[in-house]
Amino acid sequence: MGNDCLLAIAGISxxxxxxxxxxxxxxxxxxxxxxxxxxxNGAGKSTLIKILSGIHTADSGTIFFDNTxxxxxxxxxxxxxxxxxxxxxxxxxxxxxxxxxxxxxRLPHKSGVIDYKQLHAETERxxxxxxxxxxxxxxxRTLGVAKRQFVExxxxxxxGAKLVIMDEPTSSLSAGEAENLFSVIKTLQSxxxxxxxxxxxxxxxxxxADSVTVLRDGEFVATRDITDCTMDNLVELMVGRExxxxxxxxxxxxxxxxLHVDNLNRVGEFENISFTLNQGEILGVSGLVGAGRTxxxxxxxxxxxxxxxxxYVNGQECIIHKPLDAVNQGICLVPEDRxxxxxxxxxxxxxxxxxxxxxxxxxxxxxxxxxxETDAVNGAVSKLQIKTPSIKQLVGNLSGGxxxxxxxxxxxxxxxxxxxxxxPTRGVDVGAKAEIHRLIGAFVQKGGAVLMISSELPEILxxxxxxxxxxxxxxxxxxxxxxxxQEKILSCAx
Amino acid sequence: MEKSxxxxxxxxxxxxxxxxxxxxxxxxxxTAPNLxxxxxxxxxxxILAIGMTLIIIxxxxxxxxxxxxxxxxxxVAGLLSSGxxxxxxxxxxxxxxALIGFINGTIITKGGVPPFIVTxxxxxxARGITLIYTxxxxxxxxxxxxxxxxxxxxxxxxxxxxxxxxxxIISHFVAKHTVFGxxxxxxxxxxxxxxYSGVNKNKRLVQVYTFMGFLSAITGIVLTSRLGSADPxxxxxxxxxxxxxxxxxxxSMFGGEGAVTGTMIGALIIGVINNGxxxxxxxxxxxxxxxxVIVVGAVLMDGYARNKQKKxxxxx
Ligand SMILES: Nc1ncnc2c1ncn2[C@@H]1O[C@H](COP(=O)(O)OP(=O)(O)OP(=O)(O)O)[C@@H](O)[C@H]1O
Ligand SMILES: [Mg+2]
Numbered sequence: 001m002g003n004d005c006l007l008a009i010a011g012i013s014x015x016x017x018x019x020x021x022x023x024x025x026x027x028x029x030x031x032x033x034x035x036x037x038x039x040x041n042g043a044g045k046s047t048l049i050k051i052l053s054g055i056h057t058a059d060s061g062t063i064f065f066d067n068t069x070x071x072x073x074x075x076x077x078x079x080x081x082x083x084x085x086x087x088x089x090x091x092x093x094x095x096x097x098x099x100x101x102x103x104x105x106r107l108p109h110k111s112g113v114i115d116y117k118q119l120h121a122e123t124e125r126x127x128x129x130x131x132x133x134x135x136x137x138x139x140x141r142t143l144g145v146a147k148r149q150f151v152e153x154x155x156x157x158x159x160g161a162k163l164v165i166m167d168e169p170t171s172s173l174s175a176g177e178a179e180n181l182f183s184v185i186k187t188l189q190s191x192x193x194x195x196x197x198x199x200x201x202x203x204x205x206x207x208x209a210d211s212v213t214v215l216r217d218g219e220f221v222a223t224r225d226i227t228d229c230t231m232d233n234l235v236e237l238m239v240g241r242e243x244x245x246x247x248x249x250x251x252x253x254x255x256x257x258x259l260h261v262d263n264l265n266r267v268g269e270f271e272n273i274s275f276t277l278n279q280g281e282i283l284g285v286s287g288l289v290g291a292g293r294t295x296x297x298x299x300x301x302x303x304x305x306x307x308x309x310x311x312y313v314n315g316q317e318c319i320i321h322k323p324l325d326a327v328n329q330g331i332c333l334v335p336e337d338r339x340x341x342x343x344x345x346x347x348x349x350x351x352x353x354x355x356x357x358x359x360x361x362x363x364x365x366x367x368x369x370x371x372x373e374t375d376a377v378n379g380a381v382s383k384l385q386i387k388t389p390s391i392k393q394l395v396g397n398l399s400g401g402x403x404x405x406x407x408x409x410x411x412x413x414x415x416x417x418x419x420x421x422x423x424p425t426r427g428v429d430v431g432a433k434a435e436i437h438r439l440i441g442a443f444v445q446k447g448g449a450v451l452m453i454s455s456e457l458p459e460i461l462x463x464x465x466x467x468x469x470x471x472x473x474x475x476x477x478x479x480x481x482x483x484x485x486q487e488k489i490l491s492c493a494x
Numbered sequence: 495m496e497k498s499x500x501x502x503x504x505x506x507x508x509x510x511x512x513x514x515x516x517x518x519x520x521x522x523x524x525t526a527p528n529l530x531x532x533x534x535x536x537x538x539x540x541i542l543a544i545g546m547t548l549i550i551i552x553x554x555x556x557x558x559x560x561x562x563x564x565x566x567x568x569x570v571a572g573l574l575s576s577g578x579x580x581x582x583x584x585x586x587x588x589x590x591x592a593l594i595g596f597i598n599g600t601i602i603t604k605g606g607v608p609p610f611i612v613t614x615x616x617x618x619x620a621r622g623i624t625l626i627y628t629x630x631x632x633x634x635x636x637x638x639x640x641x642x643x644x645x646x647x648x649x650x651x652x653x654x655x656x657x658x659x660x661x662x663i664i665s666h667f668v669a670k671h672t673v674f675g676x677x678x679x680x681x682x683x684x685x686x687x688x689x690y691s692g693v694n695k696n697k698r699l700v701q702v703y704t705f706m707g708f709l710s711a712i713t714g715i716v717l718t719s720r721l722g723s724a725d726p727x728x729x730x731x732x733x734x735x736x737x738x739x740x741x742x743x744x745x746s747m748f749g750g751e752g753a754v755t756g757t758m759i760g761a762l763i764i765g766v767i768n769n770g771x772x773x774x775x776x777x778x779x780x781x782x783x784x785x786x787v788i789v790v791g792a793v794l795m796d797g798y799a800r801n802k803q804k805k806x807x808x809x810x
Contacts, residue, residue, distance in 0.1 A: 303690075327692035341690045344683035346750040355680055356691040358673040366672040410691065 005067070006031040006163060006194050007052075012061035014047055016397065019389050021047040022058070023218040029163075034185060034195040036205045036226070039215035040238055040429045041401030042387040045198050046088050048215070049167050052196075053085035054078040066162075079105075084161035086152045088168050088198075088400045088427070089339050092140045099123035099136035102155045126154045129187075131180045145172040145337050146289040153181065157188070164188070165196045168400065170204060171427045172336070174289045174455045175490075182208050200401070200429050201456075202234050214238055235430055249463060249481075250441045255279030257315070258449045259331070259418045261300070264309030269295035270473040273309070277418065282440065282450045284464030286457065287493050292473035293453045294336050297420050300451075301333040302326045313417070330417030332356065334407055334424055336453075342407035345396035349388050352395050352406050353377045356414040380409040385435055401428045408436060412443060419443060421452045425459060437463060457486045469493050504796045505744055505759050512763060512788070516770040523773055530652065536765035537654035540758060541713045542732055543739035544665045545706035547757045550740050551669075552682040552702055553749025554609035558598065558616035559736060562710035563717060563729035565624045566591040570715055571633040571724030580640055588711045594620060595707020599700035617733070621726075628726040636722060644720025654716045661709065665754045678702060683750030739764055742792050763792055 007029040014022040022044045029035045039045050050056040052063065054072040063070050065081055072078050078085070092101045099119045100107070108118045123136035132150050140148060149172050156164055170178040185195055185208060197209060205212060205226060212229065214221040214237040221237050259277040264270070270292035277283050285293050298304050300311065302320040310317055313329045320326050326333070335341035343352055354361060354373050361376070363369045377391050384405045388398055395406055404427050411419060424440070425433045440463065444450055454460050460467055467484050469477040469492040477492040517524040542559050549556050570587035574580065594616065601612045646653040669675040680688040681695050689695050713732075718724045743760030745752025767788050771781045 301690075323689050324692050324694050332692075333690065335690055340684075341686050344680050344687050344750065346683040347679060351676060351679070355676070355688070355693070358676060362673050366674055368671055368673055368676060370671070414692075 004031045005029070006065065007196075008064040009048075009052075010062045010064070012048065012051060012058045012063070014044075014051065014056060014058050019397075020218050022051075024061070025215065025218070025220045026061075027213050027220055027223050029194060029196060031194055032189060032192050033210040034189055034197055034208055036209035036212040037196055037198045037215065038200070038202070038205070038212060038234065038238055039221075041405075041427075041432055042399040043215040043238075044218040045215055046167055046399060047218075049085060049087070049165050049196070049198065052078065052165060053083060053087075076105075079159060079161075082160075082162035083165065084156035084159040084163070085165040086149075086156045086167060086169050088171075090145075090148050090152055092148055092151060094139075094141035096140060097136065098134055098138050098140060098143070098151050101140055101151055102126065102136075102158055104155070106159075122158070123154070126158045130154060130157070130184050132177070144289065144294065146174070146177060149173060150177075157184070161193070163194045163196065165198075167198045168200065168427055169197075170199060170201060172289075172423065172455075175457070177289060178204065200427060200433075202231055202430065205234070206231075216240055238429070239431055250445055252280040252444050252465075254281050254465070255447060258313065259300075259451070260312040260315075262310040262312070264296070264299065264311070265307050266295065266299055266304065267307055268473075269299070269304075270470075273475060275468060275475065275478075277449045277451055279447050279449055280444050281465045282444055282452055282463050284460040284467040285451065285453045285470060286455075286460050286467055286489050287470035289455065291470040291493065293470050294422055295473075296470075297333060297335075297422050297451070297453060300326070300420060301331060327356065327414070327416075331420065332411040332414050332416035332418070333420045334411050334422060336422040336426075338403050338407050338426075342410075343395050343403060345394065347395060348392050349381065349386065349395055349398070349406055350374065350377045350391040353380055353391075353409045353413060356410050376413060377409075380413050384409050384439065385432060401432060404428050405432065405436070408439070412439060416448065418449045418451065421450060421454075423454055424452065425454075425456070433459075457489060460484075460489070461486065505742065505756060505763075505792070508792045508795050509759055509763050509766065512766055512770070512792075516766065516773070520770065520773040523770060528769070528773075530655075532762075532765050532769045533655050533658075534652040535769065536761045537652070537658040538713055538717055539732070539735045539739060539764065540658045540761040541661055541709050541716070542736040543743075543757045543761050544661055544754050545709035546733075546736040547740050547743070547745055547752055547754045548665070548669065548678060548702050549609070549706055550682075550737075550745050550747060551749060551752050552678055552699060553685070554602070554699070554702075555613065555737070556595075556598065556609065556703065556706050557613040557733050558594070558620055559706065559710050559713075560729035560732035561617050561620035561624065562591055562594050562707055563714040563732055564724075564726060565594065565620045565627075565714070566711035567714035567718035567724040567728055568624050568628050568633060568726060571636055571718050572627065574636045574640060575633050580637075584715060587715055588708060591707040591709075591711025591714065592704050593707065595704040595710070596700060598707070599703030602703065603696035603699050624726045628724070630726055632726070633724045634722070636718070636724075640719050641722060642719070644716045644718070654720070657712065657716065661712070662754060662758060669754055674698065674701065679750060681749075735764060738789055742789060742796075744796065764789070 005028045010026050012022055012025045037045050047056065051058050054075045054077045070081060102123050103119055108115045120136040127134050130150060134147055134150060140151060149169060153169055169181060199205065209226045211223060211225050213223045216238060255278055257276045257278050262274050264273040273296060287293050299306050302322045302325050305321060311320060318329050354377055358368065361369050361373050381391055386405045387402050395403060408424060425436050428436060440450055452463060461484055465481050467479040468475050469489055471493050522528055546556060566587045569590045570583045573583035573586060598612055598616055601607055602609050643653055648656060677693045677698050680693055681698050685695055717728060739760035740757050741747065742763055743756030745756060767785055771784060
């Protein structure tokens with residue numbers, strides 16, 4: 001171990017009742033570097049991070065921090081040592097304000113009474129450094145996923161840590177916001193702070209990382225300087241075989257219009273939204289976070305009611321006041337936040353996947369046809385390559401990317417006419433992403449229609465037949481598949 | 495992951511342990527008549543606790559079950575003493591119970607008032623209505639045929655035990671194998687995700703509270719039948735025993751997890767403790783203290799057994 005080694009992990013193993021999450025993993029991280037940690041969904045990245053932040057304890061192995069052996073029993077132990085973590089799944093208290101969340105556990109006070117003036121001022125300063133505008137007094141529940149992600153990041157950065165660990169921090173950020181984050185990381189790095197950075201967006205790593213460590217099936221594969229790597233190298237190290245990371249779009253003959261939206265408005269969220277979605281079509285919706293895309297999806301799905309405007313399905317006007325109305329019209333939604341809106345974490349993979357399909361699995365007397373159910377679920381699980389020891393596993397125990405696949409499996413199994421996707425491949429590894437794109441392709445080939453919101457331009461450009469660009473609640477531009485480019489979309493989105 | 499043996503059956507071991515201790519302390523405890531007696535005594539709490547399990551799985555609570563028992567019992571008794579046929583009286587009683595539950599469920603869902611508050615209100619209101627209806631006096635003269643439901647036997651088994659058994663089997667089946675049951679777990683586990691998946695959350699909640707009212711009415715009928723009269727103060731405190739049985743049985747107060755089979759073990763533990771303390775002639779003042787300690791201790795031991803198996807993740 002050299003003197004400039006900040007963290008050394010030696011022979012770490014971890015099992016979860018029969019599942020081998022980490023197997024004898026060893027590597028070192030140098031002071032002041034940005035180390036990327038990559039691997040397929042379920043490779044063990046988050047588990048390792050949770051061990052380093054005192055949430056899980058390793059079954060065996062040792063951790064050296066600053067050349068001393070450390071025992072991380074609780075998250076507090078890790079924080080006291082100077083290890084701050086932004087976890088993959090957000091852990092904020094929704095009913096409290098932004099600044100209360102940022103300084104939770106370290107609230108500034110005068111003999112027990114919280115000093116709100118200082119609290120808000122300090123929070124303000126952290127966000128200024130991050131270059132994002134978030135009101136310190138806003139209640140977290142009212143914020144979108146991207147802003148919540150920044151609150152988490154602020155929380156970690158404000159701890160004055162020596163090592164900052166980020167588990168997929170950009171999975172819900174748009175390109176511009178990610179750039180903000182990168183420049184903050186660069187600044188902190190130059191002041192001597194070390195980072196461990198997990199991401200499935202491999203292209204980011206070339207901008208931000210100095211070196212990269214690859215895990216596969218819980219085992220250490222390699223550590224490389226980023227300058228020695230190409231994208232293909234990384235993918236091969238992750239997967240252990242060559243795969244196609246790009247799924248070519250299938251050409252589908254467009255059919256009848258299925259969804260027609262006419263002049264839809266909701267004050268403060270979106271204005272004058274009109275478009276038509278045809279059978280067999282993938283309509284991409286691009287735009288910055290906060291452009292009103294998720295709000296539009298929520299409204300089409302009956303989570304919120306429009307102030308004015310009309311929605312037609314198959315030419316018939318329909319009133320959608322609650323999700324059940326939308327489902328009955330054949331509209332399904334893959335929501336943006338899997339933990340909050342997509343999954344019942346306490347239920348099994350099986351029960352989650354079949355949840356939106358129960359009415360079709362019903363026999364006499366409301367009984368669930370269990371053979372039909374297990375067949376359908378097993379089919380979906382293998383089609384999406386969901387990594388789980390069995391379909392009885394609790395969804396809460398799956399890795400993040402596999403949880404995302406469960407949400408997709410659920411909605412695809414429901415076989416809707418219109419599938420609304422809000423960031424469908426968030427947190428999904430490269431191989432699985434191509435798999436999901438293939439699945440979406442197969443869905444429209446069978447006559448389905450897809451409205452796809454995505455902050456990833458390659459995904460939008462690669463998959464869509466047409467692209468709507470939204471900005472400040474309005475549709476500002478429509479592109480055909482062949483005329484759109486990253487630059488054109490970005491310039492309209494601003 | 496399928497739960498390990500201890501996780502699933504830890505509470506059964508607790509029950510067996512208590513039984514072992516009692517059979518050591520009292521020679522009468524482990525005799526057939528006494529055990530049948532225990533099961534008969536828990537049938538009332540058992541029926542209520544089954545309904546309470548479903549409610550707690552949705553993340554709710556029903557504090558009004560004791561009052562529901564008294565009111566439905568009084569309704570049935572009132573009809574019987576004025577010469578109505580037993581069948582009609584029972585049907586009206588069951589309908590009255592279901593109606594109270596329906597009202598609870600509707601106010602909770604349509605009015606957006608928390609279950610704790612709604613059912614707390616119903617606890618007082620239903621009790622008041624019972625007192626008004628009965629004029630504060632017990633209703634007697636219910637006829638000897640009616641005694642069958644609370645005090646009769648079929649093939650040597652007390653009728654309340656048979657009723658409990660039937661309800662237990664049906665409820666277990668409904669919870670585990672029907673769309674209704676599955677959606678109830680989903681609503682309790684993550685209401686938002688359930689709604690996003692197209693589950694009619696409000697309908698399920700109303701159904702669960704209505705079912706609770708229906709079970710309260712059955713309890714009211716059994717109790718009135720056994721006592722031979724309807725006392726307007728009957729059922730006071732029943733909600734606490736029912737909730738205790740549910741929690742001892744491993745159902746999470748946060749919702750989304752649990753099973754009626756566990757609840758039945760919980761009800762048995764409470765019943766066995768009551769019975770044992772009586773057999774040992776413990777004074778009723780001490781009984782209350784011991785019961786409280788054992789109830790909390792049982793849950794502690796169960797939790798300890800589970801934790802030994804697998805340390806749960808502190809953050810998911
Ligand atoms: N609490 C748990 N109980 C059981 N199994 C678990 C638990 N947490 C993780 N696992 C399993 O351990 C393995 C590694 O999971 P981990 O979350 O570390 O993956 P990951 O590399 O972060 O994946 P992703 O890219 O999808 O986030 C997976 O197979 C997962 O199912
Ligand atoms: Mg992860």
